[in-house]
Amino acid sequence: MTDTIRFEGVSKSYGDVVALESVDLELRPGQVHCLVGPNGSGKTTLLDLLLGLTRPTSGTVTVPDVPVGCSFQSPTFYPGLTVAENLDVFARLSGCPGEDWRERLLSVFGLDRVADQLAGTLSGGWQKKLDLALGFLKRPAYLLLDEPFSELDDASKRRLLDFLAAFCTDDRTVLVVTHHVGRFEDIVDRLTVFDGGNVRYDGAVGPDETAHDRYLEVLGLDS
Ligand SMILES: Nc1ncnc2c1ncn2[C@@H]1O[C@H](COP(=O)(O)OP(=O)(O)OP(=O)(O)O)[C@@H](O)[C@H]1O
Numbered sequence: 001m002t003d004t005i006r007f008e009g010v011s012k013s014y015g016d017v018v019a020l021e022s023v024d025l026e027l028r029p030g031q032v033h034c035l036v037g038p039n040g041s042g043k044t045t046l047l048d049l050l051l052g053l054t055r056p057t058s059g060t061v062t063v064p065d066v067p068v069g070c071s072f073q074s075p076t077f078y079p080g081l082t083v084a085e086n087l088d089v090f091a092r093l094s095g096c097p098g099e100d101w102r103e104r105l106l107s108v109f110g111l112d113r114v115a116d117q118l119a120g121t122l123s124g125g126w127q128k129k130l131d132l133a134l135g136f137l138k139r140p141a142y143l144l145l146d147e148p149f150s151e152l153d154d155a156s157k158r159r160l161l162d163f164l165a166a167f168c169t170d171d172r173t174v175l176v177v178t179h180h181v182g183r184f185e186d187i188v189d190r191l192t193v194f195d196g197g198n199v200r201y202d203g204a205v206g207p208d209e210t211a212h213d214r215y216l217e218v219l220g221l222d223s
Contacts, residue, residue: 003029003064003141003171005050010059012045012197019045021197022059027142029171032164032187036178036215037194043177046194047072047144067094069140073147075131079120083111083130086119087137096138105133108163110156125151132160136167143167146177161187182212193218 005027012020020042027033037043048054049061051070077086087102096102106112109129114122119130128151135143149157164174165187176184181191191211193201201218205211216222 003066004062005064005142006060006062007046007049008060008062010049010056010061012042012049012054013057018197020049020056023197023199025192025199025202027173027175028190029141029173030168031173031189032168032176032184033173033190033192034176034178034181034184034188034211035192035194036181036211037200038219041194042197043194044146045197047146047177050144064141066141067138068142068144069135069138070144071128071132071135071146071148072144073150075127077119077127077130077134079118081119082116083119083122084115086130087111087133090134090137094138101139102137105136108159109133110159125153125156128152129156139172141172143172143174144177145174147179148176149178149180149183157183181215182210185210185212191215195219 007023007025010020010023035043049056050063078089081089091102106115109132111129111133114126119127122130132148135145148160152160168174178184188205188211191201191203191205191214192199193215201214205214213222
């Protein structure tokens with residue numbers, strides 16, 4: 001498949017610290033893919049490599065020429081602009097889809113209620129929602145989300161789950177990096193478990209076992 005993101009034999013070291021070791025992994029179109037693992041297991045390093053923020057020590061990362069969006073732990077926007085102005089500016093900067101999609105994102109994240117408020121004055125949860133909406137703005141083929149639920153209230157989490165599931169039906173992929181895989185149980189298609197810089201498990205999540213149970217089993221935490 002041409003639109004698959006591939007890590008082939010990828011290792012990454014920072015001095016003496018081996019963050020990733022001979023990682024083979026594919027991110028395929030049309031999936032909600034959860035990436036889990038203990039602290040320091042290499043998840044952020046993988047995201048950095050995917051975005052070209054750092055280079056592998058060895059191996060190859062292949063990212064097709066498709067739009068990639070992201071929303072990470074620290075929200076990124078212009079604090080001195082309103083919510084609506086932020087969406088407008090980011091849309092223009094990336095030559096994004098039209099106004100209908102922007103309106104849809106405002107509505108999905110409930111941001112229409114705070115559209116005229118300066119982004120820097122929003123509460124933490126609203127800042128997170130703005131950052132998520134900006135991640136979706138260019139209708140990316142791949143969307144990378146690091147703990148997308150942090151700061152969100154329960155109703156917002158439910159709406160985001162439904163939106164993610166619908167978003168991925170159109171051959172788009174969402175990679176969710178999380179310590180709380182159980183919260184994505186309803187929508188996850190594929191699970192990858194990292195530990196100590198290695199892929200310990202990578203596979204589809206079937207009907208007989210939850211992603212959370214599989215995660216605990218892989219790490220030997222299920223007894
Ligand atoms: N810039 C860096 N310089 C030195 N070591 C680094 C650097 N970035 C990451 N590391 C090390 O690489 C290893 C993997 O870190 P990484 O941040 O990828 O893990 P993680 O799975 O995202 O962890 P967490 O769940 O705590 O966010 C860790 O041992 C970390 O200390």
